[in-house]
Amino acid sequence: MIKAAERQQTVTTKDIPSPEIHVAPSPHLGNTHFSTRRMMIDVLIALVPAMGMALYLFREYALRQLLIGIGACLVSELIFVRLRGTNVSLKDCSAAVTGVILALSMPPTAPWYATAIAAVVAIGLGKILFGGLGMNIFNPAMVGRAFVMISFAGVMGAGAYEATGTLVDALSQATPMNAFKQAGVLAPVPQLFWGLTNGSLGETSAVACLLGGIYLCVRRTASWEIPVAMIATVIVIASIPDMAGYHGGRLIMHHVLGGALLFGAFFIATDPVGSPLTPKGKTIFGIGAGALVMLLRLYSGYPEGVMFAVLLMNAVTPLINRWTIPRTMGEY
Amino acid sequence: MVLMKLLRLKDFPGKGTFHNGIHPPDCKAFSRDRAIEVMPPPDRVVLPLLQNIGAPCEAIVKPKQEVTIGEIIGEGKAFVSASLHSPIAGVVEKIGVCTLPNGRHLPAIFIKAKGEQITGQALYDDVIGGEWPKDCPAIYYPSTIAKAIHDSGIVGLGGAAFPTHVKVRPDDKKMIDTLMINGCECEPYLTNDYRVMIEAPGPIIAGAKHAARAVSAKEIIICIEDNKPKAIEALREEAQDTVIKIAVLETKYPQGSEKQLIKAVLDLEVPLGGLPADVGVAMSNVGTIAAVARGVIRGKPLTHRVISVSGGGIAKSKNLLVPIGISMKAVIDYCGGLTEDAARIIAGGPMMGFAFSNLETPVTKGTSGLTVLTHEDLRREEETNCVRCGRCVDVCPMQLVPTKIAMASRHGNLSLAQRYNILACFECGCCTYSCPAHIKLVQLIRMGKAMVMAGRKK
Ligand code: SF4
Numbered sequence: 111m112i113k114a115a116e117r118q119q120t121v122t123t124k125d126i127p128s129p130e131i132h133v134a135p136s137p138h139l140g141n142t143h144f145s146t147r148r149m150m151i152d153v154l155i156a157l158v159p160a161m162g163m164a165l166y167l168f169r170e171y172a173l174r175q176l177l178i179g180i181g182a183c184l185v186s187e188l189i190f191v192r193l194r195g196t197n198v199s200l201k202d203c204s205a206a207v208t209g210v211i212l213a214l215s216m217p218p219t220a221p222w223y224a225t226a227i228a229a230v231v232a233i234g235l236g237k238i239l240f241g242g243l244g245m246n247i248f249n250p251a252m253v254g255r256a257f258v259m260i261s262f263a264g265v266m267g268a269g270a271y272e273a274t275g276t277l278v279d280a281l282s283q284a285t286p287m288n289a290f291k292q293a294g295v296l297a298p299v300p301q302l303f304w305g306l307t308n309g310s311l312g313e314t315s316a317v318a319c320l321l322g323g324i325y326l327c328v329r330r331t332a333s334w335e336i337p338v339a340m341i342a343t344v345i346v347i348a349s350i351p352d353m354a355g356y357h358g359g360r361l362i363m364h365h366v367l368g369g370a371l372l373f374g375a376f377f378i379a380t381d382p383v384g385s386p387l388t389p390k391g392k393t394i395f396g397i398g399a400g401a402l403v404m405l406l407r408l409y410s411g412y413p414e415g416v417m418f419a420v421l422l423m424n425a426v427t428p429l430i431n432r433w434t435i436p437r438t439m440g441e442y
Numbered sequence: 443m444v445l446m447k448l449l450r451l452k453d454f455p456g457k458g459t460f461h462n463g464i465h466p467p468d469c470k471a472f473s474r475d476r477a478i479e480v481m482p483p484p485d486r487v488v489l490p491l492l493q494n495i496g497a498p499c500e501a502i503v504k505p506k507q508e509v510t511i512g513e514i515i516g517e518g519k520a521f522v523s524a525s526l527h528s529p530i531a532g533v534v535e536k537i538g539v540c541t542l543p544n545g546r547h548l549p550a551i552f553i554k555a556k557g558e559q560i561t562g563q564a565l566y567d568d569v570i571g572g573e574w575p576k577d578c579p580a581i582y583y584p585s586t587i588a589k590a591i592h593d594s595g596i597v598g599l600g601g602a603a604f605p606t607h608v609k610v611r612p613d614d615k616k617m618i619d620t621l622m623i624n625g626c627e628c629e630p631y632l633t634n635d636y637r638v639m640i641e642a643p644g645p646i647i648a649g650a651k652h653a654a655r656a657v658s659a660k661e662i663i664i665c666i667e668d669n670k671p672k673a674i675e676a677l678r679e680e681a682q683d684t685v686i687k688i689a690v691l692e693t694k695y696p697q698g699s700e701k702q703l704i705k706a707v708l709d710l711e712v713p714l715g716g717l718p719a720d721v722g723v724a725m726s727n728v729g730t731i732a733a734v735a736r737g738v739i740r741g742k743p744l745t746h747r748v749i750s751v752s753g754g755g756i757a758k759s760k761n762l763l764v765p766i767g768i769s770m771k772a773v774i775d776y777c778g779g780l781t782e783d784a785a786r787i788i789a790g791g792p793m794m795g796f797a798f799s800n801l802e803t804p805v806t807k808g809t810s811g812l813t814v815l816t817h818e819d820l821r822r823e824e825e826t827n828c829v830r831c832g833r834c835v836d837v838c839p840m841q842l843v844p845t846k847i848a849m850a851s852r853h854g855n856l857s858l859a860q861r862y863n864i865l866a867c868f869e870c871g872c873c874t875y876s877c878p879a880h881i882k883l884v885q886l887i888r889m890g891k892a893m894v895m896a897g898r899k900k
């Protein structure tokens with residue numbers, strides 16, 4: 111598109127060699143270290159610790175989910191993009207990112223078809239239907255996951271996390287969120303921090319999420335306002351029942367480290383496409399997401415609320431954008 | 443650097459910086475340390491009748507007429523217009539048409555050199571060298587200074603080319619408190635102002651004094667970015683024992699933009715659609731103010747200017763004192779020609795300059811330099827959809843939402859674009875520079891602005 115707009119002309123004066131001189135509108139420089147593709151690669155890099163932790167903890171279960179998730183996302187991107195007749199955009203790596211995030215948000219024992227269907231829905235309904243990367247409103251991975259969660263409640267719900275008779279230790283326990291919801295048991299904090307618990311593949315290890323998340327924020331691929339606001343809100347809200355129940359902070363740690371909060375705050379909520387444009391908007395988005403997480407965890411039937419919280423905030427993002435138009439310099 | 447930071451904050455209400463902006467590589471090493479060379483006079487100059495913002499001047503010479511150096515050849519009759527003078531001794535060939543880097547075709551006076559020219563050191567001394575007074579003697583009234591500026595045909599040499607006499611004059615309606623001299627030169631590659639500050643602080647101080655008298659400004663502040671310690675030192679020394687203050691600012695693009703600079707130094711915001719005069723500021727670039735000194739004190743019109751020729755695409759980067767109207771080709775040849783991998787020739791700097799391919803284009807009053815980029819400099823990834831990352835919002839020095847404005851312009855939704863203050867965009871290029879999707883935001887906004895302006899005229 112740009113090429114066509116450039117007039118090409120060859121300079122041929124006697125003293126000058128004849129380089130090709132292009133004409134184009136200013137600015138003529140661009141930041142070469144930063145591109146859509148580079149952002150997506152950054153996310154993949156940031157997900158490495160979480161992937162590693164999942165593989166260590168859940169072994170073949172994790173490997174299977176990752177392979178299905180990534181594979182199905184790439185294939186559906188290829189097919190759907192072909193169907194729409196646009197150019198294939200696998201190069202921007204966004205389908206791979208969706209695949210990894212989706213796989214890491216699945217229960218380890220989820221059947222293969224659930225992950226595959228989630229992937230197809232994520233790419234097809236979550237992204238391509240809206241017009242491709244950047245045009246979608248909702249986080250594609252979460253659209254896919256929500257779809258299978260509702261359609262296959264049996265294999266995706268709380269019970270799906272526990273499996274007996276496998277070599278993977280973690281699977282023999284209830285997830286921390288579920289243990290607390292059902293039995294009021296709080297898991298020990300160090301266990302939550304290192305992530306030696308049951309849960310969705312990527313969410314168990316707080317340290318892995320923090321490592322990757324901090325990398326993303328330092329690279330400025332993710333806006334720090336969103337995770338900071340989201341986690342801070344959860345801490346503030348969780349401190350109320352914590353104090354009321356004399357948990358001495360353990361309930362706060364449970365809510366911050368025990369579920370998908372860190373994974374969601376750093377890798378899902380920060381998806382630029384579904385989050386607001388301005389720093390102020392991003393802060394509002396984070397606060398809203400954090401509040402919804404707590405609302406769902408405390409009052410809904412589900413033990414976890416990160417997925418729906420992010421999807422709901424995605425829906426109000428256009429509104430937030432409208433509220434937070436910055437004051438132009440010199441405008442009074 | 444820490445010392446610089448401390449110095450930066452002293453004496454001024456501003457923070458030494460403005461909101462947002464970017465830090466592109468400054469690329470000034472190409473030509474920074476090259477002393478200004480005087481180019482030999484060319485055989486021919488081409489002088490467009492419109493080299494400023496505003497109305498063109500009228501040619502008052504005829505073909506075959508002989509002209510001397512500094513003789514007036516075009517008269518700026520309208521208020522926002524500037525007169526034109528011949529930079530060489532010669533004969534008027536014709537009143538023809540030439541093309542400017544921005545693509546406009548304009549009537550121009552073609553002059554062929556004839557007779558004796560001033561060259562070399564004599565020319566250098568005449569334009570920026572020699573002795574300059576440090577004070578403005580009482581015989582100069584504000585109105586005489588303003589008239590001298592008008593008669594000298596001076597326009598802003600920083601690139602905008604706004605006629606200086608419109609800004610630097612006594613005005614009963616708008617009181618001016620502060621005269622700001624802009625030596626930021628925040629565009630990458632350009633070093634022409636930098637060289638003038640180092641080599642010729644004399645005319646800058648003298649010009650500032652005279653211009654301050656013209657606008658009755660109480661304060662004079664020279665503004666320089668902290669990546670130019672030599673220039674800061676040279677001007678500090680020259681400004682000793684005068685009331686002139688030096689403000690040292692953070693090196694950031696676009697620090698040299700009027701509104702951003704006023705914010706950084708004085709912590710004032712020029713109202714939307716307004717001018718610096720609305721907050722009591724008159725601003726002029728260092729090169730312009732040196733031309734003012736020459737015009738007022740020596741009675742010599744604007745006929746020459748300093749340009750920098752820089753970039754990986756030119757054989758030898760230089761800073762040159764050239765006659766206005768010289769062809770770009772002559773300048774490029776003098777600098778050893780283009781290299782094999784030269785890919786884009788830009789009049790001005792790479793952020794706001796115009797790319798052109800017709801080398802017969804003349805250097806005009808507003809041409810601050812010539813930047814030649816290579817294929818490597820221009821390498822970009824493909825454009826993708828906007829991923830709504832908000833980078834463009836984070837960098838826009840006007841605090842706009844470039845992505846919204848650009849998309850509104852693309853879809854022709856002008857009312858939406860105006861709700862987002864499209865006209866406040868001054869096309870600095872920060873948004874396009876930073877966009878990971880490589881969307882040509884500025885280009886889209888430029889289109890939108892043109893549509894809005896066209897709609898207003900109707
Ligand atoms: S920087 Fe580019 S991709 Fe990011 S919001 Fe702005 S236009 Fe969209």
Ligand code: SF4
Nearest residue numbers: 838867869870871873
């Ligand atoms: S070009 Fe316009 S919209 Fe883009 S950053 Fe500069 S002022 Fe803002």
